[in-house]
């Protein structure tokens with residue numbers, strides 16, 4: 001569990017708080033008298049909970065999907081790490097594992113599924129096909145990478161990726177979730193395409209969706 | 222290589238009817254659209270008689286490239302309906318008399334027909350369209366007026382008052398990205414309209430610009446639960462064309478691998494069917510045991526799902542030293558486990574009531590649709606390629622072809638469960654005396670097939686899987702087509718499900734056991 005005894009807030013150094021000692025003493029006293037109490041950052045506990053109950057959407061188009069099922073089944077069992085069950089409805093899912101080839105006909109459907117999911121939502125691209133078109137890169141009917149239509153958080157290469165690789169990739173997503181700030185973080189700096197670092201205020205919704213949507217719009221014209 | 226009969230387009234419909242009625246050619250194995258360049262466009266038909274076992278290959282051609290027209294035979298063989306739509310989608314060939322001339326795989330607003338040799342493949346003609354597709358409720362039948370012009374007749378799929386629900390493409394019970402539009406009367410299914418193409422990857426077109434050894438890589442990805450068998454079919458087809466004789470060792474290894482793959486696929490079938498019907502524990506049992514097969518594969522081939530094991534002239538690598546022992550352990554393990562499956566699921570009263578008598582497919586329909594594999598055998602049609610056209614060492618082993626007469630979901634389920642036992646039996650006979658010898662024949666890196674057309678079929682996990690090659694003597698195939706095992710199954714789903722309850726569609730889809738990338742190719 002990530003909650004530390006001493007709350008760590010990056011933007012404000014520990015020394016800048018005035019009454020650390022008083023608070024810590026109080027906590028110690030309470031603990032000694034048998035009261036279970038910890039002091040922490042609310043973000044940490046929210047993210048701890050969120051990252052350990054990420055539920056995927058039941059979504060698979062082809063071969064990688066079978067391996068994804070294997071990851072959910074007895075031997076690999078992603079429920080051990082909090083992925084628990086796959087949800088058949090996008091409204092109940094936290095992230096979407098794009099397992100398999102995405103074709104031109106499927107692309108708008110996939111986009112719609114993504115749009116139907118409630119924020120915060122994430123995308124994992126599984127396998128060569130979802131990353132770049134994979135073995136079907138030259139085909140007339142295959143989208144060369146889902147990142148053309150969705151913002152992707154984690155890429156898992158392979159054809160198909162081994163179940164261990166999938167678990168690893170899914171845990172990378174957990175790491176990513178743990179770093180998010182729900183209550184208005186101010187310290188995330190994001191590189192501006194022009195070079196100057198930009199201050200980004202973060203809200204509950206992860207923002208990549210906004211800037212990634214552009215290429216799609218262009219194609220629609 | 223079988224001789225191909227050329228039949229003039231004008232007489233084709235009559236000839237086809239005669240062949241079916243007089244010569245008993247009731248099974249349309251495969252229908253392949255073709256573009257012969259200068260010589261025009263057309264189609265190749267592979268026929269077989271289920272009573273005599275005779276086979277036949279026909280070719281029909283039209284010289285008109287701008288508006289190629291052929292008579293439809295969908296009234297003679299029901300399975301032709303979707304295949305003709307496929308040929309229309311690929312080549313723009315209009316089939317006169319087919320009640321449904323929509324595209325099968327591509328979007329309705331797709332420009333051009335991709336498998337034509339004059340297709341413009343640039344991204345500008347067909348950019349990625351992100352608009353949602355409209356579903357149309359009418360289809361068109363084309364009929365010929367006496368003066369040769371076309372008469373378009375509109376058919377109504379679903380009228381305004383019908384209650385139509387949409388299932389898929391993202392739905393856990395469709396086993397992939399298949400889409401049904403179902404018209405309901407209360408809970409009863411009145412009609413199903415199948416939409417394919419959500420995973421159409423254009424494999425056949427890609428093959429035309431790959432060398433023969435390269436094309437092998439794509440077969441594993443068609444029906445990934447029949448990876449070994451698919452590749453076996455293509456290798457066999459190329460080997461037959463080149464006249465390569467593979468060593469007995471390779472024959473043995475291929476047969477054993479095919480059967481292991483079949484067990485793998487049937488275990489997955491069991492798992493998924495049980496999960497669809499609400500028995501989640503059984504799903505975990507099935508996957509637990511499937512992993513044991515995958516372990517055996519992994520040791521020898523290096524892959525779990527996509528195996529890339531067969532090559533032209535043999536196999537990629539010799540079997541692992543532990544292979545024999547592990548296979549034997551697996552056989553010893555699976556037999557009692559199968560009994561457990563039957564205890565847990567087969568005897569269950571809920572399962573029985575949901576499967577028995579539901580979704581009946583008659584023998585005639587199974588043949589007419591060309592629904593081979595477990596589905597055909599559950600309808601009383603002995604359609605096993607291993608018996609019909611033995612290959613590898615299947616003529617030397619003793620095994621029973623499982624046939625059930627009922628044609629319902631329960632029969633389809635039982636066929637597969639019993640086939641696992643037969644597969645174990647086959648492996649047992651072979652595993653102890655795999656002959657010594659080379660595990661591959663040396664072939665040239667650049668393979669050129671002599672001019673001609675070739676077809677080879679194997680019994681895949683879910684039916685006859687065939688590879689058809691037309692070669693013009695180049696290092697690339699001129700046309701390569703795979704006979705999908707799943708396409709006939711979905712074309713039959715309307716017939717099977719009519720009159721059933723909507724909840725039965727889950728059991729029907731589950732027991733048909735299709736793999737969607739194999740339908741769409």
Ligand code: SF4
Pocket residue numbers: 062063064065099100101126127128129130134135158159160161442527
């Ligand atoms: S990456 Fe490979 S295994 Fe995965 S969907 Fe694509 S072809 Fe299949």
